[in-house]
Amino acid sequence: MPEDLELVRALARGESAALDALMQAHLDALVRITRLVAGDHAAALDAAQEAFIRLWRNPGAFTGGSLRAWLVTVARNIALNEHRGERRRSGRHETARIRVPSDPEIRAANSDELALVIAFLDQLPEQERTALTLFAVEGMAQAEIARVLGTSEAAVKQAVLSARRKLRERFDA
Amino acid sequence: MQRPTAPIGPDPLDAQVRRAVGSLPGALAATRTRLQQQFAAEVALARRARRIRIQAVAGLGVAAALMLGVFLNLDWLRATLNPPAPQASSEASPVPSRHPQPVDLPAATPSPTQPTPNQTPAPAPQMPPEEIVRPSKPPHGTEPQPVLPQDPTPEPGPVIDEPKAEPESPKPPEGTEVRPETPRVTIAHLAAGGPKIRVRYGQGEWADAAPKLPLSSGASLSVARGQADLWLSGGTLLRFDGEIQLSRVGNLTTIGIESRSIYADNIGLGEPLAFSVGDLSGAMQSGVAIASRDQSALELACVHGAATLCGESIAPGQQRRATARTVGAAKKFAGSRLTRDLPPRVVYREDFDTAPEGGLYGDGEKLDNGLLVRRGGGNYAAFRYNPTVTVQPGMVLRFRARTRAVTQLQLEVFLDKPHDTTCFNMRFRPAKDGEWQVFEIRLADFPDKQNPDAKMQPGQALRNFKLHIEGSDEALLEVDWVEYVRIQEG
Structure with missing residues (x-):
């Protein structure tokens, strides 16, 4: 949506109101979708949060189109990578039992x-x-x-x- | 030419999925707050960095102009000082000085390249004191605070008399404008969740620690309530309920106990531990121990393996107490609340990224992209452990596998004991064809093949993993990983 692009540009300028608006529009839905990918709510929260952080750190990565799809893509990759990493690290950490x-x-x-x-x-x-x-x-x-x-x-x-x-x-x- | 894909038609099931997903919880208020805080901190940091860059560029410009001035003055001086020198001395000061030169300068004024003690060197581009990044104060998701003049950290450079008259002083460290973060090696991570933990390095200020926070040697940790877990980089599990300090030299991690107790489990990890209270120390190569501070005494209990306290050995199930004068006799370990509800602990793990240390021995099996793969009914996938796996209380065997056209799997594990052919055996049917599943077997339920009433016992050493395939020639078995996990300790 064009307003998403505007909001992302405002985010790049450091406007916190833009972040609030973007969270209002996308965060809940992003967490729910990522929950299905990640398998649990805590992991979904982490991934969704990280997706937002990546958005403001690299706003140029979003060039238009559906911001929701962009965020889902990023959060999904984070969740999947985290899951793989967790599997690899589980020799040293808590094992996530499936x-x-x-x-x-x-x-x-x-x-x-x-x-x-x-x-x-x-x-x-x-x-x-x-x-x-x-x-x-x-x-x-x-x-x-x-x-x-x-x-x-x-x-x-x-x-x-x-x-x-x-x-x-x-x-x- | 690729044909366009026909659109997916609607389905009543979609509405049900929509309602179900809509019923899932969304973001927590804390998540929003955390994002807002982090965003604000990063924006402030970026603005600060931008300001620093501008100041640095401006400073460089000033320095370049001054250098040019010095250069021009030198030429001019050479021309005018020859002779007589005194005429030039009061006018041709090579750099603007904040300390005006006395009018009655001695005749032999030093050359411009040899400034007098009263002269202030040319103002090199420098960072105002508040812009210096201090390694001792890592940011914790908040904007770095300005360094106050009373900061106790020793600072190179001249001592400034109070009150400060010149904001440019003190000088920044030699040759740099911003001190980089001192690289630190991560030796441990806090576990996720748990009670509030505070952390500091050296005599720095205590700060709240985030979950999974990486820790370096020298970290002090404090928990006011409850018990906090952390993992050393080699896999050792630590749980404490007071204040500790971590330090590592080589592969030896020393845990200084400032108050209360710490539980440590480093079985089979090759990550030795030392515990200290003042000059008293205990050590454990491989095992489970609980070390406690009682005023200036160090108490050490050995749950598994072996430990020493001030050179005196402690057997499993025993505890001893050391003071500055003596090491007490061994007593029976009285138990500890630190051993309750411990997180699962992986004792052995095989990921098949490379061949297992003990080697594969299922004829025809192969490793393929991190998987152990075997085809055909009547065949098996197998490998040996190296070192062997010792059965411990509460231990389970888990493995993740996918099968196709497999009617049954039969798992066999042999004891690692000369002239003993005891084999533990379990047969089961994979519930899902073609899907990854995690299988979990409690070792206490793992029956002896010859005598099914006998089960695996703690202390027994196991040497292999062998999974027989039952099914057609098309049967396929893929194993992603195998691990032994201790669910509960103590």
């Missing part, structure tokens, strides 16, 4: 239907759940999602359809 619960376990633990959807989303491959989230929640075009994921439009379509199919299978089970 546990894949069975469907009955999920159903028992999540009486709330929305939480159930999130739990099912969490079990999808990362590319599929991010593609579906950007498509269904953000309403992004296939081309834009393809840029965020660094893949083709055809692959995006396949990922979204596959994610829907798997979710439906789980709900029907």
Whole structure:
């Protein structure tokens, strides 16, 4: 959006009001999307925060188009890199245990239907759940999602359809 | 020519996903505040840096002009001083002096290149004192504070009499305008979360420490309430509930205990530790210990491995107390609250970035881009540990793997004991085909193949990891990593 570009330029000039406006417009959504990528809220907060920091430190990197897509791309890369790094470092740090619960376990633990959807989303491959989230929640075009994921439009379509199919299978089970 | 992809049609499921994602929590107020603070700090810092650059450029300009003036005056002086010299002495001062020369100068005025003691050297471009970056005060996400005149840090340069008459004094360090940060080697990191921790270096001011803060030798840490965890760079876990100081020489990390206690776990890490209270010291090569300060005494308890206190050994389950006069007899370790709810602790890990130290031995297996890969039912992927892994209480074996067309996996681990063929064996079915999964097995539940009622016991040494594939010829097994983790200690 043109106003996003203006706000980013104001951010580059050090105007804190621009930061407030950008946070107001994008931060919550960014955290929610990144939560699905990162798998947990704390990691999503870190990645979203880092994406904003990178925006003001290098405002020239955003040259227009959808700022939301730009932020999601950066935050997603940060979250994925952090996850890889965590795996590598886990010999020296706390191990993030990934546990894949069975469907009955999920159903028992999540009486709330929305939480159930999130739990099912969490079990999808990362590319599929991010593609579906950007498509269904953000309403992004296939081309834009393809840029965020660094893949083709055809692959995006396949990922979204596959994610829907798997979710439906789980709900029907 | 590439055909355009047909658009994705709507689906009722999308609305459900939209609602679910919308129900997730957004950013915390603290996140916004932190971003605002950091932004404000960085903007202030950038403005300050810009101002410094402008001042530096202006200073250089002034210096260049003065140098030019000196050069011109020299030529002029040579012309006018020959002879008589006294005529030029009062006018041809090579640099503007803040201390006016007396009118009754002696006849033999020194040459312009040899300034008198009263002369002030040419004002070189210099940083005002408040612009000097002090390594002893690392910024913690806030704007660096100006250095006040009463700052106790020793400062090179002349001593200035009070009150200061000239803002240009004292001189900056030789040849530099901004002192760079002294490079520091990170020897530890604070853990994420936990109670509020304060940190300082030397006699600097205490500052709140951020989670995961890197620490260098000389760091003092203090926690007022609760217990704080940190990890040394070699993997040692430390937990303390008072005040400690970290220092490292070579690979030896010494923990000075200023108050209360510290828990340390460096089993199998090759990262020796020393504990000190005043002149008293204890040491541990590999093990779990708890060191405490009681006034001027040092108490050291050994939970696992072996430790020494002032040269006297302490066996596992024992503790001793040292004072300036004596080292007390060993007593039974009374326990410590520092051992409760410890974070998971990785004891052994294989990432397959390179071949395992003990070597692969599954015929036909290979390492591919950080994965251990094996194909075909009836085959297996296997490697040996080096060194062996010793079973400890609360330990689990974890590995991350992906399978395709595998009906079952069978895990076998052998004891590392001569003439003992004991094999622990477990068979299980991967729940998801083609997806990465983490498998976790409590060693206390790992049955002996010949006698399933017998399970692994603490102290047993294990020598290998062997994963049999059951399935068709198309079956594929990929292992990303294998690790042994101690979930709880003490």
